[in-house]
Amino acid sequence: MIDKQHITDRFIKYITIDTESDPNNPAFPSTEKQWDLAKVLAEELKQIGMQEVDLDKNCYIMATLPSNLDYEVPTIGFIAHIDTSPDFTGANVKPKIIKNYQGNDIILNKEKNIVLSPDYFEDLLQYKGQTLITTDGTTLLGADDKAGVTEIVSAMEYLIQHPEIKHGKIRICFTPDEEVGKGAHLFNVEKFGSEWAYTMDGSQIGELEYENFNAASAKVTVTGKIVHPGYAKGKMINSMLIANEYVASLPTEETPENTEGYEGFFHLHDIQGNVEQTILEYIIRDHDLDLFEKRKKLMQRIADDFNEEFNQELIHIDIKNQYFNMKEKITPVMHIIDIAEEVMLENNIKPLIKPIRGGTDGSQLSYKGLPCPNIFAGGHNFHGRFEYVPVESMLKATEVIVGIAEKIANKYA
Numbered sequence: 001m002i003d004k005q006h007i008t009d010r011f012i013k014y015i016t017i018d019t020e021s022d023p024n025n026p027a028f029p030s031t032e033k034q035w036d037l038a039k040v041l042a043e044e045l046k047q048i049g050m051q052e053v054d055l056d057k058n059c060y061i062m063a064t065l066p067s068n069l070d071y072e073v074p075t076i077g078f079i080a081h082i083d084t085s086p087d088f089t090g091a092n093v094k095p096k097i098i099k100n101y102q103g104n105d106i107i108l109n110k111e112k113n114i115v116l117s118p119d120y121f122e123d124l125l126q127y128k129g130q131t132l133i134t135t136d137g138t139t140l141l142g143a144d145d146k147a148g149v150t151e152i153v154s155a156m157e158y159l160i161q162h163p164e165i166k167h168g169k170i171r172i173c174f175t176p177d178e179e180v181g182k183g184a185h186l187f188n189v190e191k192f193g194s195e196w197a198y199t200m201d202g203s204q205i206g207e208l209e210y211e212n213f214n215a216a217s218a219k220v221t222v223t224g225k226i227v228h229p230g231y232a233k234g235k236m237i238n239s240m241l242i243a244n245e246y247v248a249s250l251p252t253e254e255t256p257e258n259t260e261g262y263e264g265f266f267h268l269h270d271i272q273g274n275v276e277q278t279i280l281e282y283i284i285r286d287h288d289l290d291l292f293e294k295r296k297k298l299m300q301r302i303a304d305d306f307n308e309e310f311n312q313e314l315i316h317i318d319i320k321n322q323y324f325n326m327k328e329k330i331t332p333v334m335h336i337i338d339i340a341e342e343v344m345l346e347n348n349i350k351p352l353i354k355p356i357r358g359g360t361d362g363s364q365l366s367y368k369g370l371p372c373p374n375i376f377a378g379g380h381n382f383h384g385r386f387e388y389v390p391v392e393s394m395l396k397a398t399e400v401i402v403g404i405a406e407k408i409a410n411k412y413a
Contacts, residue, residue: 002158002398004131008391011133011150012095013040015142020090021083021180028186029059029083029176037082041149041174048157050172058186059176065156066169073168073412077197078155078401079361079372080148081178087383088140095141098132108385109137116386123204123380124388131391141387143379147394148200149174151377154394155401167405168412171197175361181322184364196336196371198404199362204352205393207376208340210330211355212363213264213285214292215322218299220246220280222273222315236275242306242314243271243278249302262287262355264295287325287355323359329366330373337373339411343403349396352376375400 017037022030029035042055050063059082067073084090098106103125106116114137118124124132135141152172159165171194175183178201202209224239250266259265264286272279284299286292296319303315330337337353344351356363362372378393 002154002395004391004395007150007154007394007398008097008131008133010154011143011146011389011391011394014146014149015093015095018091018093019083019142020086021177023086023180028182030180030182031083034059034083034176038174038176041082041153044153045156048153049160050156060187061174062192063156063172064169065159065167065172067167068163069166069168069409071413073408074195075169075171075193076404076408077171077173077192077194077370078152079173079175079197079199079365080152080201080377081145081175081183081361082149083176083179083183084140084142084146085144085179085383088385089138090140090142093139093142094136096134096136098134101127101130101132103128106132106134108135112137114385116388121381121386126204127390127392132388133391134388135385137385140382140384141379141389143377143387143389144382145178145201145377147377147379147389147397151200151394151397151401154398155405158398158402159405165402165406166409168409170405178361181359183361184368187361187365187368189365189368189370192370194370196333197362197365198336198340198401199360199365199372199374200377200397200401201360201362202356202374202376203378203380203382205376205378205390205396206344206350206352208337208344208351208353208373209356210337210353210373211287211327212323212325212359212374213287213355213357214289214324215359216284216292216296217320217322218282218284218296219318220282220299220303220315221318222246222278222280224276224278224314226276237310237314238275239278239314240273240275243273243280246302246306246315247280250299260357264288264291266295266299283322284319285357289325323363324367326363326366326372330371333371336371339404339407340373340375340400343400343407347396347399347403349400
């Protein structure tokens with residue numbers, strides 16, 4: 001079996017390297033510090049015995065585990081991303097290790113009274129008796145997606161050390177800038193050379209996902225007129241008040257905090273403004289393509305109504321599609337889901353097949369010709385101070401990778 005301490009040490013090594021990406025930098029990768037982990041990984045892959053290790057000019061790391069079979073099977077791939085979210089700092093991560101967790105409150109930071117409690121985060125109760133890795137309350141952890149990176153490296157190392165486990169050719173890739181939506185942009189599918197792949201980027205143990213949101217961003221620019229407030233009657237147009245009316249005109253219950261499952265939403269995630277100009281930054285999400293298109297049209301229609309009322313273009317909207325639901329690309333090759341599900345069941349893991357309320361590199365890669373569903377990496381509460389991962393979940397994810405490789409070898413024997 002895979003050593004628990006070994007996988008813990010590897011994960012901690014990765015998360016203590018800051019790789020936060022930057023949504024405002026068009027460079028690739030968006031932050032130079034992503035190279036720090038990329039170089040470590042490239043060297044480590046060589047040390048464990050991987051072949052064709054390549055770190056390219058865009059910070060993608062690809063490597064090969066050659067087949068040990070005397071017959072042909074499909075080449076498969078495993079993918080994870082090395083960057084962490086800009087939503088919360090990933091600098092100076094100081095992980096805490098909670099052994100034999102008993103369902104109690106975990107004090108992350110006594111000084112600042114930051115507590116990880118099962119009263120609020122009920123999922124913690126699934127992991128009684130297990131070893132949890134948490135933050136110290138001042139940073140995110142980076143299990144998204146350094147848990148996935150850890151699992152892929154550990155699975156490859158295990159297969160190399162156990163040649164009696166039969167497997168076909170396996171390709172792996174670690175991508176930059178997934179958290180800012182660019183992880184698949186410069187991914188060379190032809191070079192990767194895999195028939196299909198799995199991203200190890202899901203959350204709790206058992207997650208197996210092949211549906212994700214259709215996604216767009218919307219920048220709403222409201223233009224006002226500044227006039228001395230003492231002489232403003234009939235002249236001033238306060239862009240902040242118009243923006244407030246615009247926000248209130250969207251369905252108030254169709255927000256992230258009020259939706260679940262297949263329900264879509266409008267998410268206002270940033271506001272900057274003064275009297276003369278206010279900018280609203282939205283993301284638009286829906287699993288259903290028709291409803292997704294209707295959401296975009298609604299945002300434009302509300303703006304048009306305001307502009308008509310004021311007889312001038314007060315509101316301008318710039319909507320950009322980000323990615324689409326990969327279900328369309330996975331449904332014709334559902335055997336790749338069946339294989340992962342069978343392996344989970346064989347490892348006493350209950351498969352949780354459900355839609356992703358977000359997106360992964362896999363959604364874009366599926367549209368680039370590489371069908372790529374998503375498998376759990378084990379972490380919870382991503383992108384914030386309450387992030388944690390059970391070590392046992394990382395071990396199980398590693399076993400699933402090994403199991404998929406072995407299953408494919410047996411199926412095509």
